[in-house]
Amino acid sequence: MGIKMGKPIVINRELSELDEFVLEVVKLIEKHASYVIVSGYVTILFGRSRGTEDVDFVIERIPEQRFLRMCDEAEARGFEFLNPEDCSGLYEMPVEKMGIRMARRGEMIPNAEIKFPKDYFPREALERRIPVELSGRRIYISPIELQIAYKLYLGSDKDFEDAFFLYELFKDNLDGAMLREYAKRLDVEVPF
Template identity: 65%
Template sequence: MGMEIRKGKVSLSKELTDLDRFVLDVVGLIEEFFPYVIVSGYVTILFGRSRGTEDIDIVIPEVEKEKFEKLCREAIKRGFEFINPENCEGLYEMLEERMAIRMARMGEIIPNAEIKFPKDAFHRDALEKKIPVRLNDNTIYISPIELQIAYKLYLGSDKDIEDAFFLYELFREVIEWGVLKEYAGRLGVEIPF
């Protein structure tokens, strides 16, 4: 795996896994309709951390119902299905109620994309300040690393703390300490590194 890390931009070349291909297919579809940002566990997997995950957490902006329904219909045409037992209109109502919906390849449950509207200021920050990752010949968008680290520390499970440390070690040369401290303060967590 080859990686170049600069402030605000990452280039990554690697042999794609099935999970990577799934993510590229999902975000390729989503970005035809509206912006998105990937948050949580897949971010560390993308950069080489060996850990399992069943879902890819994706935040999308609050969009109009009609726009979402177009995405929903197109997803079904392209061989995806929604695991939630709802039609497109019902899925939109779930998003409005700040519930996540899950999309997977037809006939499969894992992996799936957990898609949600922003539920708090951190999700809105992730969308507004997302960073591009050039993955081979594709570009995907992830949450700012400082926010990822602070949020993982906030979640606090062993796996989340290991994720935070992994990202810290990988990005330590480009981390904006003021930004990381601000997020940590807002989340009420200490930075243990």
């Protein structure tokens, strides 16, 4: 896999099934809302070998009618929602700070968890998102410094390993002041 630093970060490799799923979801969402991909898929994108069942998307809070158009288009494109509500009932979930899950029709995994920003950190990820060219297709991810600090905050072994992986991969290109500021806001220490 080739990774070229810069803005955008360029990744040239054969796409996995998970990458293909992410690109399908991105194609749908970006027609209706700004988005950012956060959490575990970001490390997988850069080559960390780890499993995940879902890909976390934070989207801007959009009006209900626009959200419903996105839901209708998702269903027309062969997706289904794993939540018990139909499209008209789904809007309240992200408004109430819950995620909705969407997968290809008839499949449970992988799925996309879609949320509106619920506090400072998801808003910051959305506002400061960074572009990645994945085999010629553009996607947006959370700033690496925020990813590292947030993974440390979550604190599981897998999250710590994700943080360490990203730190090692990007240590020569990180904004140290930004990383320290995010860590301070999350009340965590960066141990590497």
